[in-house]
Amino acid sequence: MKNFDSIVGHEQVIEHMKNSISQNKVSHAYMLVGERGAGKKTLANAYAMALQCERGGPVPCTACDSCKKANSKNHPDIIYVEHEKSGSISVEEIRSQAVDDVAIRPYSGRYKIYVIGDADKMTPQAQNALLKTIEEPPAYAVFLLLTVNADALLPTIQSRCVRLDVRPVSDAQVKRYLVENMHVPDYEADLGTAFAQGNIGRAKQAADASYFDDMARKAIHILKYASSMEIHEWVEALANMAKEPDMIYDYLNIFQVWFRDVLMFKATREVDYLVFKREINAIKQQASQHSYEGIENIIRAADKAKTRLQANVNFDLAMELLFLTIREK
Secondary structure (H helix, E strand, O other), rough: OOOHHHHHOHHHHHHHHHHHHHHHOOOOOOEEEEOOOOOOHHHHHHHHHHHHHOOOOOOOOOHHHHHHHHHHHOOOOOOEEOOOOOOOHHHHHHHHHHHHHHOOOOOOOOEEEEOOOOOOOOHHHHHHHHHHHOOOOOOOOOEEEEEEEEOOOOHHHHHHOOOOOOOOOOOHHHHHHHOOOOOOOHHHHHHHHHOOOOHHHHHHHHHOOOHHHHHHHHHHHHHHHHHHHHHHHHHHHHHHOOOHHHHHHHHHHHHHHHHHHHHHHHHHHOOOOOOOOHHHHHHHHHHOOOOHHHHHHHHHHHHHHHHHHHHOOHHHHHHHHHHHHHOOO
């Protein structure tokens, strides 16, 4: 488990967490908001470790018995709420793991900390059950709600949480992380950085060649031939992507990087600025086919597809709208 010093970026969130401990102003409920892979869980783990550290400072020592237990995910007073169904957290799960449990005083720590990942997946009943506890919590209780979509939480829950936005980190920090920590070669680090878009979780995926190379190859094949694909070919490509729903945002990120390259080449005619330098022939061809406005529309359409998918819009519909935008000249 990482402590604050080993986390890449997120300086403002870390500073807030440290100050809350040093100034003894720890809130009973926090809402960490950011996209998947942004670092919400890493920050929550480090904060939980710091709160329980036996030395009592704003930075966990990592050496005391409490820190060692937190590091091994074996601390009795740091509870990670789990759920069986991937799409929802039930009221029974919230009650058994948090609401009923919070009445029991901490075993050894100063606090009793509940980390609720995918908090936006709590059913309305689960949220209402949790709300009653957040409204009148024991002095030792701290709830850390991790979410990609704050608006999926009840306004009454949002109003009782300190909101911490986990924003993208700089490209320079991502590239340095890939080169120094993941030992990625410089060219591949450029591609990984562009793909990550400030998300260290995605940067780690980019460093995993067995995952990233195959996904990038499939995405590039679609991109190179999308304008000439027949409808049935695009439907087949969609079906293949639908088999890997957890990867669809990665595909969309690759799509955006590609069309940023097309836009960059159209504006500068320079190859050195491109991420996909090895695909210069296809990029050059598409730069001549599309107008500036058309390329910008495609990049925005990929963003809209992400938003639609997060809002549970039908997958085929969201992707077909993107495909139609790509095919427009």
